Amino acid sequence: MRSRLLAVVTALSAAALAAMFTLTIGSPAHAAAGFTVANGRLYDANGTEFVMRGISHAHTWYASQTRAFADIKATGANTVRVVLSGGRWQPANGASDVANVISLCRANRLICVLENHDTTGYGEQSGSVPLSTAVDYWISLRNVLAGQERYVIINIGNEPVGNNAVSPTWTQATTTAIQRMRDAGFDHTLMVDAPNWGQDWRFEMRDNAASVFAADPDRNTVFSIHMYGVFDTAAEITDYLGRFRTANLPIVVGEFGHNHSDGNPDEDTIMSYTQANRIGYIGWSWSGNGGGVEYLDMVTNFDPNQRTSWGTRIIDGANGIRSTSREATVFGSGPTGSPTTGPTQSPTAQPTTPPPARGCTAAYRVIGQWPGGFQAEVTVTAGSAAIGSWSVGWTWANGQRINQSWNTTLTTSGSAVTARNVTYNGALGAGASATFGFLASWTGSNTAPTPSCTAS
Incomplete structure (x- = not known):
């Protein structure tokens, strides 16, 4: 230093x-x-x-x-x-x-x-x-x-x-x-x-x-x-x-x-x-x-x-x-913060009441912005039940274009964006979160979108 x-x-x-x-x-x-x-x-x-x-x-x-x-x-x-x-x-x-x-x-x-x-x-x-x-x-x-x-x-x-x-x-x-x-x-x-x-x-x-x-x-x-x-x-x-x-x-x-x-x-x-x-x-x-x-x-x-x-x-x-x-x-041990064994086996008996519906929410925020470009991240949070996969979508208002992304499989069609989980971050426990991010370009305005989230 x-x-x-x-x-x-x-x-x-x-x-x-x-x-x-x-x-x-x-x-x-x-x-x-x-x-x-x-x-x-x-x-x-x-x-x-x-x-x-x-x-x-x-x-x-x-x-x-x-x-x-x-x-x-x-x-x-x-x-x-x-x-x-x-x-x-x-x-x-x-x-x-x-x-x-x-x-x-x-x-x-x-x-x-x-x-x-x-x-x-x-x-x-x-x-x-x-x-x-x-x-x-x-x-x-x-x-x-x-x-x-x-x-x-x-x-x-x-x-x-x-x-x-x-x-x-x-x-x-x-x-x-x-x-x-x-x-x-x-x-x-x-x-x-x-x-x-x-x-x-x-x-x-x-x-x-x-x-x-x-x-x-x-x-x-x-x-x-x-x-x-x-x-x-x-x-x-x-x-x-x-x-x-x-x-x-x-x-x-x-x-x-x-x-x-x-x-x-x-x-x-x-x-x-x-x-x-x-x-x-x-x-x-x-x-x-x-x-x-x-x-x-x-x-x-x-x-x-x-x-x-x-x-x-x-x-x-x-x-x-x-x-x-x-x-x-x-x-001599596995990574700290990770479980050393897999999840316990599910009970064989059927539950007497239906499980809660699977759902998720998505929160969008800009990490940093500069002339012509910005970095943003989206946090996906499972609802009251565990989920096995998720998909987040939104529509740009100002013609923004994504150039690079991580922790997601991301596709675009015109102004519409769809971001799906990758293999290691799709399964979330109830209330647990995963985050993905991207770099993008913008001109004129950079209005934050309102993402929606679906889970299965």
Whole structure:
């Protein structure tokens, strides 16, 4: 995380929104012992898809705050991103300390994303080091990290390029770093941060991610975008993340906040879009921020009983950690929040009174709107009886056009829209809800429709 961004970024131009790679990525080329990437998704060692819902912890500056691991787990998080230093900050986090960090992660059933913070702002900030030095650090920890592939993801270097031009470029340096890690025997999933203080406003990571991924002999690299002031509109967020999804390239929001010195990030869209599209996110950060960004603390003074507004938002707000996180299955149980057995068998005797009629309601709301486009979601709620499927319909009043949708099978005929459930969200218990969303265009007016819902 950076406290000040030295460039002002305006809305995306039409040219920046055009010209994106298309790549189909199949199974990983190397069967790793731990996490793997396939078809743009991250899978744990049991082959179960894993979506990060995590919190960053500034361990290198607060090494004594080991209770933070348990407190972060108590939020429902399935991941902790741990800040480490190879020497830019003293004392460096050596082998014994990193081994203890991994032990704390595993004891608290958290996937451990270990990141080297020494690279932050390279080429612009004094004291920062290139990715090659970060790789040297990881190689020095090879004996500690070997055998931990099921529990550890290595974030090679935090925000490894500032806003100045550097040589080698981000693309060249990142490709070389990945290949050096593989040559040194690392089979872990690797995470690589974007340039421009992690926010990629020049789109170097976005436009070169396909070639960087292909250069990994294991095909086991995840890309990390940090979303602060550059990502202050829904259009910027959905366009950036959507391009990675379209290209089947693995992307996570490796840092984000609710506010920042360089602008006001749209955390609502970040959280809703990542949830709808099964994209991981990691919020910055648990506690200990300074330099004018103390508002990014989730708790004050590492005390979980002193929750901040940001902590409340990301942990218990809409699409927050507690309601969306599922624990990695490598810890010996199924995803938290899901039943471990199927529903109990229905009684064989017929009921003496007829069951209540199946029904549902649909509520429409706009998540974000910008000139010419908007994002909306519809929440379907079952009535007093369980339902097996649902269909929602409405008619546009102003010629709106849907461009992309998720969590639904959606068809249009002129101004009429029909949205039906998909396989995993049709069956709802009495009073239970499912949500689907979409991106659409509009001109002139954007009158909200009144949807109807039918169930069976």
